[in-house]
Amino acid sequence: MSPLHSGADGGAHLSVNPVFARTGEREAVPKYRMREAPMQPSTAYQIVHDEVSMDGNARFNLATFVTTWMEDEATRLMTESFQKNMIDKDEYPQTAEIEKRCVAMLADLWNAPDAENAVGTSAIGSSEACMLAGMALKRRWQVARKAAGKPADAPNIVFGSNVQVVWEKFARYWEVEPRYVPVEGDVFHLTPDRMTDYIDENTIGVVAILGSTYDGSYEPVSEIAAALDALADGGGPDVPLHIDGASGGFVAPFIQKDMPAWDFRLPRVASISASGHKYGLVYPGVGWVLWREAANVPEDLIFHVNYLGGDMPTLALNFSRPGSQVVAQYYNFLRLGLEGYRLVHQTCQDVALHMSSAIEATGRFRLITRGDELPLFAFALNEDEKRFTVYDLSAKLREWGWQVPAYTMPPNREDLSILRVVVRNGLSHDMADMFLEDLQKALAWFDDLDAPMPHARETPTAFAH
């Protein structure tokens, strides 16, 4: 061992590994072109590590819904299974078996009529899961229309204008007309009274969101289902319902057991999707989609390949992806159980409610939601606030590291700009209090200005959800 590492100077100095002083390291590395020569692994590691450390601190990220903390045991399991390709079900039958168990557990959680034989799959996230659900809706509608000798060339899909961008993508990529039911007044999501006007015989399905991305509110799924039932019973179109439970699918079954049925208990619900990497508590990316029964998934959407050995049915947009997220999902199901998930989410909700009432108590804001549905809340500035905007406040909070998005509500209420705080596992009461103190400091700073905040000609108005 060199004297430097053995603490030859009596331990007065920390030994520093001279990574950037080794032979071959005193050179510039091209950024946008692959260099000719290899480099030491530790040098490559250090360069990339230093670059990504310029990103925001994930624990201060109050914008994302996606998991930013997992236990060491889960991280270890993920590292052990990164190299297994989820699609190689013949080579890694146990990982495939674990995926099957997760589907069965979710089917049970979402009250599928025959949980053990439920049809479902993991996906890379809710986006892929929603695409698969949307495809199944479209294909079922086409098959039924053709069987009835009717045209099947102008499908449409109905949802609130508060849908996440994945549904806009679905409509455009799969050539389905999107019919947005606009938000109105202080109702920022889909409600049944305004929905039926948008439905006709070409409607492949309605999407209801359990946990709107904009404000965390739950759409009234059981009322939406009842309106669709009434429409069909009255001789109108018989339209299936998909539940986009990206966040709520992993929250409601644990902490809102008494809310009106929103899942497969409602016969109208054909499919449900959710993000394992949001309140399923797994690092990105894993999502899930389940169908009520096999009949909801047209057989021609399932591909059978045999070049990996054996017959392998696949229902996915992607082919290769790591098995680690599915393994980690199963770890969470085992480790936490129903009670563990309840505890984690109830704590998140308690923190969200504590934060939203403290924010309301400042007298400076109007709460849009308070965190009693998803554990997140949205708030707007009081209308008489002229000194600063939500965008100024969002930027100011960044000075302490907090990432709090500011954005406008969907069309029809784009006049309203709000801030949103998502409470996830790992945002403790202590951290919440630190945030509240920093918020007070920000308010005091704005109050102390001798004039309102100046603004660039173009104020940011959007946020990528």
Ligand SMILES: Cc1ncc(COP(=O)(O)O)c(C=O)c1O
């Ligand atoms: C309601 C809703 N649907 C779908 C998605 C897309 O989810 P993912 O990021 O898992 O693809 C989101 C993401 O925030 C969402 O909030």
